[in-house]
Amino acid sequence: MNQTPTAGRSAILLLAHGTPDKLDEMAAYLDKVTGGRPMPQHVIEELQHRYAEIGLRNEPLPEGPPLTRWTLRQAEMLQEAMDTKVYVGMRNWHPYIADTVAQMKADGVTHARVLCLAPQNSRTSTGLYRRALESALDGAFTYDFIAGWADEPLLAQAFAEKLKPTLAEARATLGTQVPVVFTAHSVPCRTILATAGESSRPGAPVPADGIQNYGATSTPDLYPVEAKQTAARVASLVSLTDADWFFAFQSQGVAGAPWIGPTVEDTLKALAEEGHKGVVIQPIGFLCDHVEILYDIDIHFRDAARGLGMQLWRPESLNDSPTLVRAIEQVLARS
Ligand SMILES: C=CC1=C(C)c2cc3[nH]c(cc4nc(cc5[nH]c(cc1n2)c(C)c5CCC(=O)O)C(CCC(=O)O)=C4C)c(C)c3C=C
């Protein structure tokens, strides 16, 4: 439920995921991500390996990890564009939502427009960010919460601007059409189903012991619909026909199984079997570089594609895209 502004100091608050600054923070970070459910040691080590592959070390990087660096840059660009103070709060690492809320309170903020740096709404991402905000707020200020902006035309334009040159390069290299696979982060299957206890349907999924219920309600999550909506808009802007593009869910997690698909791995296999020699993968749910782009796509999926005889291209992430900043401005202006 959104709350109404009172006279006073207004600000913008961007909510984001957060990422560790160095490798030895991985266990503590995962503890935040899972809400305290312990992760097996081999998972911690595997994630440390992936973060090391994208440049993280045991000492913090002077420039910060990519997700933090780009998120703060996006906030800075938005603040310049909107001439309103923009704050950033992260659910799983510094700057934590609770610390940012405390700072906003100290700065005398009385009302905030709150936007998640995740355009498609899911109780496993934006829902958890919102819950973290509500428990930190304690009535500190009023706010309007903007959930889900997957259909913002300028968001699609920002992705299309990055996709066009990559697609042109892939087509020129291979001398053929090259399929585009748009991706979004997978979610556990039960996230997109009504939960047990709130549904009389036989066989309704029961959350596994010890696994948080992701803020589940009896309403199925529309996340997959919103993700495909963004992809369809981007495809249309770059004039892809229905035969030229696909949608897959990437980065299925280690718990809460099963997770929704089709997976990128299966999609690559199917494309190779159809005789394709190349593929462009564009994630349309992530707004900047982080491990699931720099490792999962650039290393893991590229290797998988190579093993199937295909070359893989990935458009640059939005990062400091001025069109992304204009998209966020538009969404905020409508709130
Ligand atoms: C729409 C859903 C999700 C988005 C978007 C998302 C983005 C995202 N995730 C990470 C890093 C991690 N996520 C992890 C687990 C995890 N992620 C989601 C959903 C989304 N993540 C779920 C439902 C879960 C499971 C949580 C649980 O309690 O088990 C993890 C832990 C390891 C793993 O399971 O893969 C990491 C690490 C980033 C950086 C990111 C985008 C910025």
Ligand SMILES: [Fe+2]
């Ligand atoms: Fe995640």
Ligand SMILES: [Fe+2]
């Ligand atoms: Fe993930």
